[in-house]
Amino acid sequence: MRAARLHEYTDEMGDALSIDEVDAPEIDRSGGIVVDVEGAGWCQTDNHVVEGMWEQYMPQDLPMTLGHENAGTVAAVGEEVTTVAEGDQVICHPVVTCGKCRPCRQGEDMYCEDVAFPGLSRDGGFADQLLTSERSVIPLPDGVDPAEIAPHADAGITAYHAVKKAVAELVPGDYAVVVGVGGLGHIGIQCLDAMSAATIVALDVKGEARDLAEELGAAHTLDPSSEDVPAELDALTDDRGVKQVLDFVGADETLSLAPDVVAAGGDHHVVGYGGHVHEPAQAMVNGEFSYRGTLVGQYTELQELVALVEQGDVDLRTTRYGLEDINDVAVRLEHGEIEGRAVIVP
Numbered sequence: 378m379r380a381a382r383l384h385e386y387t388d389e390m391g392d393a394l395s396i397d398e399v400d401a402p403e404i405d406r407s408g409g410i411v412v413d414v415e416g417a418g419w420c421q422t423d424n425h426v427v428e429g430m431w432e433q434y435m436p437q438d439l440p441m442t443l444g445h446e447n448a449g450t451v452a453a454v455g456e457e458v459t460t461v462a463e464g465d466q467v468i469c470h471p472v473v474t475c476g477k478c479r480p481c482r483q484g485e486d487m488y489c490e491d492v493a494f495p496g497l498s499r500d501g502g503f504a505d506q507l508l509t510s511e512r513s514v515i516p517l518p519d520g521v522d523p524a525e526i527a528p529h530a531d532a533g534i535t536a537y538h539a540v541k542k543a544v545a546e547l548v549p550g551d552y553a554v555v556v557g558v559g560g561l562g563h564i565g566i567q568c569l570d571a572m573s574a575a576t577i578v579a580l581d582v583k584g585e586a587r588d589l590a591e592e593l594g595a596a597h598t599l600d601p602s603s604e605d606v607p608a609e610l611d612a613l614t615d616d617r618g619v620k621q622v623l624d625f626v627g628a629d630e631t632l633s634l635a636p637d638v639v640a641a642g643g644d645h646h647v648v649g650y651g652g653h654v655h656e657p658a659q660a661m662v663n664g665e666f667s668y669r670g671t672l673v674g675q676y677t678e679l680q681e682l683v684a685l686v687e688q689g690d691v692d693l694r695t696t697r698y699g700l701e702d703i704n705d706v707a708v709r710l711e712h713g714e715i716e717g718r719a720v721i722v723p
Contacts, residue, residue: 379723380442380504381703386429390707393427394443394503396700402500402508407457410509412467416524416697417502418446419706419719420531421560421649426497427707435498444503444721445471445496446530448523451514458511466523467514468683469507470676471495471531476512487672503703505723515680518687528560528693528718529682531673536564536625537682538674539646540572543621546644549574552614554638555595557625558586560718561648563593563694565623568682570594571690575620578613580606580631585716589694601630607637618643628652632668639666646671695720 378401381394402411423443425431448468451461461467473493474481480488495501495509517523526533547553553573555566558581569577570593578597579590587598599609610619618640624631627649635645636656641664647654648671661667685691694717698706706719 378505379700380500381444381700381721382440382442383427384440386427386432388428390424390427390711391704393707394703396703397440399442399504401506404453404455404508406510407455408511409455410451410458410461410511410514411453412447412449412469412507412509412514413452414444414447414502414504414507414723415449416447416522416527417444417721417723418528418530418532419703419710419721420446420528421710422531423496424707424711431497435494437498442500442502442504443496444501444507445494446528446532447495447502447507447509448517448527448530449507450523452506455511460511461514461516466517466521468517468523468526468530468679469495469502469509470513470515470679471534471673473510473513484675484677486676487674503700503721503723512676515676515683517683521683521686524697524720524722525693525695526683526686527720528695529564529686530679532561532718533564533682533691533693534674534679535648535671536561537568537685538678539623539648539671540565540568541678542669543623543644543646544569544573547573547575547620551575551620552610553577553621553623554610554619555579555590555623555625556631556634557581557649558583558590559625560715562625563589563717564691565625565648566590566593566595567691568685569623571685578610578619606634610638614640622646623648625649629655635666635668636660636664639664641665644669693718697722
């Protein structure tokens with residue numbers, strides 16, 4: 378079968394991956410599943426994997442097939458699989474878990490002590506087929522296109538996971554800020570709008586992104602390149618500050634907003650990454666705010682997100698590309714030229 382594989386880490390996205398002929402995956406355990414990939418989202422994390430940023434956090438044996446946002450049709454199942462059958466359409470939770478360790482038994486899939494991460498620690502879905510497990514697949518409702526929903530396997534569930542934590546702290550009258558209305562941020566706005574009564578403020582330097590934010594439920598938008606964001610947020614909130622910030626950028630500039638904009642007892646959720654938190658401990662003590670990290674999400678949260686999609690509350694903006702276009706997608710994402718999510722259709 379065909380697979381887009383990384384042979385060595387590089388900063389040059391134009392020829393980062395090669396299309397190789399490799400052996401099709403074979404089921405190696407009774408709960409295994411092989412999926413015919415119909416859609417695999419390209420994520421900024423894939424660019425970071427190409428650059429070698431994940432090597433210190435996730436063991437990687439190169440060459441490796443990338444692709445961790447996957448959906449498609451079940452092609453084969455292990456002998457003990459009962460929840461899906463050949464021909465069923467599914468979306469794949471991004472990790473394959475053991476189901477036996479304490480974090481798994483607590484439902485914390487991302488904390489599994491024996492986790493495998495297709496596309497980051499083993500072969501992923503930029504290929505004709507993907508090996509996963511029964512614990513990782515969620516049947517799709519009738520009428521849901523696997524290629525259309527594939528990015529929810531990581532981008533969607535990550536945004537939802539952050540929003541779900543934020544919503545638990547929001548009440549009517551509160552303000553929530555979404556930083557970055559890109560591939561994740563446009564999902565986050567829709568989840569916030571569907572799940573809370575808070576007033577949403579969106580920040581983005583692009584005018585078209587701010588327009589999209591208003592279309593998706595933001596009551597206010599700000600351009601951080603030309604507006605004084607803390608002053609504008611103080612004016613909107615009568616100097617009370619915003620209760621929750623969902624930062625889908627994670628740059629030094631956006632992470633530094635928290636002391637100036639987050640209300641006492643509030644949170645700055647770090648979803649995007651690449652920057653650093655450089656705040657004095659006293660600022661956090663005086664403001665009693667928290668930085669909260671976001672590591673994808675739970676299997677059950679992906680189920681909940683699929684339900685929001687089925688209800689029409691969350692809509693993905695996607696563009697489809699063939700497997701042969703994969704390096705062009707990497708370059709375009711690196712230059713910020715892709716709106717919404719890019720989906721590879723093998």
